Amino acid sequence: VTEQITTEEGTITAAQATATEAGVPVSAFDDPHLRPFARNPRRTELVIGLFLFVGLLGFAAYGGVYFVGGQTRLEGVFAGVGLFAFGFGLSAWGKYLLPQGPFVEDRHHLSSTDEERDSMTAAVVDRAKLTFRRRGFLGGLLGAGAGVMGIVLAFPLIRSLGPNQPGKTFETTNWKAGLRLVDVTGRPIHSSDLEVGGALTVFPEGFVGSSIDMSMLVRPEPAYKNIVTMPGRETWGPRGYVAYSKMCTHAGCPVGLYQELTQTLLCPCHQSVFNVMDGAVPEFGPAPRPLPQLPLMIDSAGWIRAQAGYDQPVGPGFWERS
Amino acid sequence: VSATVSARRARSRKSPLSGTDPVGSSVKWLDERLGIAKGGRVFLDKIFPDHWSFLLGEIALYSFIILVLTGIFLSLYYVPSASDVIYHGVYKPLQGVKMSAAYASSVDLSFAVRGGLVIRQMHHWAADVFIGSIAVHMSRIFFTGAYRKPRELNWIIGVTLLMLAIINGFLGYSLPDDLVSGTGIRLAFSFILSIPVIGSYLAVFLFGGNFPGSGIIIPRFFIIHVLLLPLAILGLISVHLGLLVRQKHTQFPGHGRTEQNVVGTPMYPTFILKTTGFLFMIAGVLWALGGLVQVNPIWQYGPYQPYKISYAVQPDWYMGWLDGALRIMPSWEFTGFGHTIPFEVFLPTILFPGLTFTLFWVWPFVAAKISGDRAEHHLLDRPRDRPIHTAVGALGLAFYFTLFAASSTDVLANFFHVSLNAVLWFFRLAVIVIPIIVGLTTWRICLEMSGVHGIGKRKRALVMSRSPEGGYTTVETAPRPGDQPEELPPEPVPTYIKIEDELEAESVGAGDSSGVRRVPRR
Numbered sequence: 001v002t003e004q005i006t007t008e009e010g011t012i013t014a015a016q017a018t019a020t021e022a023g024v025p026v027s028a029f030d031d032p033h034l035r036p037f038a039r040n041p042r043r044t045e046l047v048i049g050l051f052l053f054v055g056l057l058g059f060a061a062y063g064g065v066y067f068v069g070g071q072t073r074l075e076g077v078f079a080g081v082g083l084f085a086f087g088f089g090l091s092a093w094g095k096y097l098l099p100q101g102p103f104v105e106d107r108h109h110l111s112s113t114d115e116e117r118d119s120m121t122a123a124v125v126d127r128a129k130l131t132f133r134r135r136g137f138l139g140g141l142l143g144a145g146a147g148v149m150g151i152v153l154a155f156p157l158i159r160s161l162g163p164n165q166p167g168k169t170f171e172t173t174n175w176k177a178g179l180r181l182v183d184v185t186g187r188p189i190h191s192s193d194l195e196v197g198g199a200l201t202v203f204p205e206g207f208v209g210s211s212i213d214m215s216m217l218v219r220p221e222p223a224y225k226n227i228v229t230m231p232g233r234e235t236w237g238p239r240g241y242v243a244y245s246k247m248c249t250h251a252g253c254p255v256g257l258y259q260e261l262t263q264t265l266l267c268p269c270h271q272s273v274f275n276v277m278d279g280a281v282p283e284f285g286p287a288p289r290p291l292p293q294l295p296l297m298i299d300s301a302g303w304i305r306a307q308a309g310y311d312q313p314v315g316p317g318f319w320e321r322s
Numbered sequence: 323v324s325a326t327v328s329a330r331r332a333r334s335r336k337s338p339l340s341g342t343d344p345v346g347s348s349v350k351w352l353d354e355r356l357g358i359a360k361g362g363r364v365f366l367d368k369i370f371p372d373h374w375s376f377l378l379g380e381i382a383l384y385s386f387i388i389l390v391l392t393g394i395f396l397s398l399y400y401v402p403s404a405s406d407v408i409y410h411g412v413y414k415p416l417q418g419v420k421m422s423a424a425y426a427s428s429v430d431l432s433f434a435v436r437g438g439l440v441i442r443q444m445h446h447w448a449a450d451v452f453i454g455s456i457a458v459h460m461s462r463i464f465f466t467g468a469y470r471k472p473r474e475l476n477w478i479i480g481v482t483l484l485m486l487a488i489i490n491g492f493l494g495y496s497l498p499d500d501l502v503s504g505t506g507i508r509l510a511f512s513f514i515l516s517i518p519v520i521g522s523y524l525a526v527f528l529f530g531g532n533f534p535g536s537g538i539i540i541p542r543f544f545i546i547h548v549l550l551l552p553l554a555i556l557g558l559i560s561v562h563l564g565l566l567v568r569q570k571h572t573q574f575p576g577h578g579r580t581e582q583n584v585v586g587t588p589m590y591p592t593f594i595l596k597t598t599g600f601l602f603m604i605a606g607v608l609w610a611l612g613g614l615v616q617v618n619p620i621w622q623y624g625p626y627q628p629y630k631i632s633y634a635v636q637p638d639w640y641m642g643w644l645d646g647a648l649r650i651m652p653s654w655e656f657t658g659f660g661h662t663i664p665f666e667v668f669l670p671t672i673l674f675p676g677l678t679f680t681l682f683w684v685w686p687f688v689a690a691k692i693s694g695d696r697a698e699h700h701l702l703d704r705p706r707d708r709p710i711h712t713a714v715g716a717l718g719l720a721f722y723f724t725l726f727a728a729s730s731t732d733v734l735a736n737f738f739h740v741s742l743n744a745v746l747w748f749f750r751l752a753v754i755v756i757p758i759i760v761g762l763t764t765w766r767i768c769l770e771m772s773g774v775h776g777i778g779k780r781k782r783a784l785v786m787s788r789s790p791e792g793g794y795t796t797v798e799t800a801p802r803p804g805d806q807p808e809e810l811p812p813e814p815v816p817t818y819i820k821i822e823d824e825l826e827a828e829s830v831g832a833g834d835s836s837g838v839r840r841v842p843r844r
Binding site: 031032033034055066069070072073074075076077079080081082083084085086087088089090091092093094095098099100101102103104105106107110158161162164165166169170184201203209210211212214246250251252253254256257268269270271282284285286287288289315316317318319320321322 | 367368369436437439440472505508509511512513515516517518519520521522523525526527528530531532533534536568569570577578581582583584585586587588591592593594595596597598599600601602603604605606607608609610611612613614627628629630631632633635645648649650651652653654655657660661662663664666667700731732742743746809810812813814815816
């Protein structure tokens with residue numbers, strides 16, 4: 001039923017005539033690039049419509065779930081399925097219903113001609129020369145001023161960050177001679193508190209929770225044995241107790257796992273293993289140094305106290321550590 | 323109906339060029355002030371080549387958009403403060419527990435804010451997808467040689483984006499101040515501390531004292547995470563895309579594609595529809611993950627306490643390569659001259675990532691130097707056509723994957739019931755041996771593939787015949803459908819994109835009931 005019209009360009013349909021009047025060239029009609037990618041656009045439209053509709057339903061359902069109080073999994077399902085279906089519909093629309101192409105565009109040369117480049121270079125160099133010619137002292141002042149400004153402006157940015165100097169902060173702890181050991185609740189530790197094979201995180205009295213002071217109190221032996229982990233530490237492990245810094249010498253994690261069977265402390269971060277009976281010398285893993293040992297004593301009332309502070313910095317290595 | 327009737331109809335319809343309809347008049351208004359029409363038209367016609375691997379960068383871009391949107395939501399509820407509070411929120415198991423305000427608000431925005439948990443988990447998933455897709459996108463760029471001249475700058479920007487994304491991922495992971503992420507901050511402190519000469523000053527300046535510091539680190543991480551780095555990432559993404567538009571896309575060789583052109587689909591309407599749909603699909607997947615797949619359940623870890631620790635402490639996956647390096651590094655601490663250099667920490671966590679990114683940054687220039695190839699390239703390589711290059715890439719990937727696997731030494735030892743010592747030594751060797759094996763194998767596979775005639779194409783039957791003289795000839799049979807590329811030769815985007823059946827439907831008009839529709843030829 002399509003009407004044929006004869007023009008100087010040949011036989012065209014009425015539709016084409018309409019379009020031609022509107023300025024569409026006749027060649028545009030037979031261009032296969034402009035046909036949709038879909039073999040059957042009608043059916044494709046239906047399928048895409050279905051996806052968009054599922055998207056719509058998903059959004060509405062998400063709104064409903066949210067309105068009645070929210071439910072994590074349903075929110076995820078409805079919004080997720082809705083958005084995915086909606087997006088799939090849009091992408092399919094673009095891919096299957098729009099002109100299939102392929103289309104091409106030229107890639108223009110990005111670089112300029114040699115003359116243009118030379119003129120740019122010349123402009124930069126010549127004008128700089130013009131600016132600084134016989135004005136060396138101005139140039140010097142410009143450089144010096146900018147340099148000083150740069151350095152001075154960095155002061156508030158960097159120096160203000162550090163009213164605290166590192167000083168001795170990495171080398172000292174709060175452990176002092178005579179301080180009682182307390183647990184995480186602040187309760188002092190009595191020599192009868194731990195069974196053989198027990199372990200406990202302890203702090204110096206008054207410093208509960210402090211990162212640098214945290215120590216592991218371990219009881220590998222019964223009360224009649226004093227533990228000597230190394231020569232020179234004869235009195236450090238009274239009545240089967242021994243204590244080490246809990247801060248790993250590798251990267252500072254808490255060395256939290258005590259394994260009674262092998263008498264080792266294990267750091268769960270990078271698996272350094274320290275021997276409790278041996279001065280916590282690393283047996284395995286990336287830790288470079290033994291855990292510092294806290295010298296213990298037990299007073300007449302049975303409270304466990306520190307004989308002294310740590311004899312070396314605790315925790316990971318740093319530049320100033322000698 | 324005559325031609326004149328149709329012509330009258332055509333005139334009676336508003337012409338889009340007349341400047342009287344809303345779009346036309348806005349274009350006119352803007353064009354008179356900004357001169358947008360000429361360049362705008364070129365932009366609408368901008369060609370986007372089609373290949374599945376070009377979607378990888380889009381995944382990164384869209385997950386960044388999701389990150390920004392979900393992040394804005396989270397920032398409305400999160401309290402960036404390390405001050406102590408006693409929890410009295412909705413999550414019963416933590417009632418009365420002392421914790422930081424940051425942790426309390428993170429738990430509460432998960433449970434007390436409607437829809438909050440989904441958004442929080444979506445944000446976490448989007449970060450994982452963001453960094454993952456950048457890494458895969460970067461691998462694609464590497465293996466196809468897309469970083470070569472003139473795109474070295476965009477490669478450098480991309481590498482910087484990967485670095486910033488990883489850092490920002492770590493900062494965001496640290497903000498809830500739960501037991502696992504707090505351990506991560508503790509480790510970060512030790513890493514900074516390990517830097518020779520300035521380490522202890524840097525660490526103390528940043529944290530306001532020896533760890534855990536004055537509590538200032540949470541607000542500082544917060545502002546870096548939500549403002550400074552997102553701004554930097556946004557700026558770099560803009561430049562990344564700007565350069566891409568300026569230099570135009572690369573494309574795989576094929577039918578009608580040359581170094582001088584770009585073949586694909588136009589920006590408007592085809593690409594914009596497809597890519598907007600893709601944005602929604604990614605959002606949908608992330609939302610479903612956020613709702614269905616639990617990630618980083620901070621309420622189970624509990625608040626951070628410096629003396630507490632749990633088993634199998636691991637960072638998010640994108641830090642795995644550094645954690646693995648830290649685990650398998652031997653304990654080579656240097657002590658002498660009154661100083662200590664903790665190489666066992668400094669080397670794997672500061673020097674190694676520094677060298678890694680430096681190598682990535684300068685790679686385009688290194689590759690040009692080695693290959694002597696300084697020509698412009700807009701057509702992509704097939705990886706198998708450059709065996710050595712591909713082998714180097716595979717070697718690098720294998721190296722980082724082995725390090726990544728090494729970040730789970732303790733879990734592997736438990737799972738396979740072998741000693742931790744054995745697993746550690748296995749990885750110390752594997753990190754050298756596996757990349758070499760993978761590199762050599764890749765090289766060999768590439769060589770084998772490039773030697774095969776017609777690889778990747780459908781094979782055609784050969785007809786063998788014997789001539790009366792006794793000689794043999796083989797002739798390929800005629801191509802079957804699918805043997806040849808079905809694509810049409812590419813053409814410039816026409817001024818008028820009108821699909822035939824639409825024109826026809828229009829010409830039939832509203833009052834015309836004949837409604838003839840031609841099925842498009844195919």
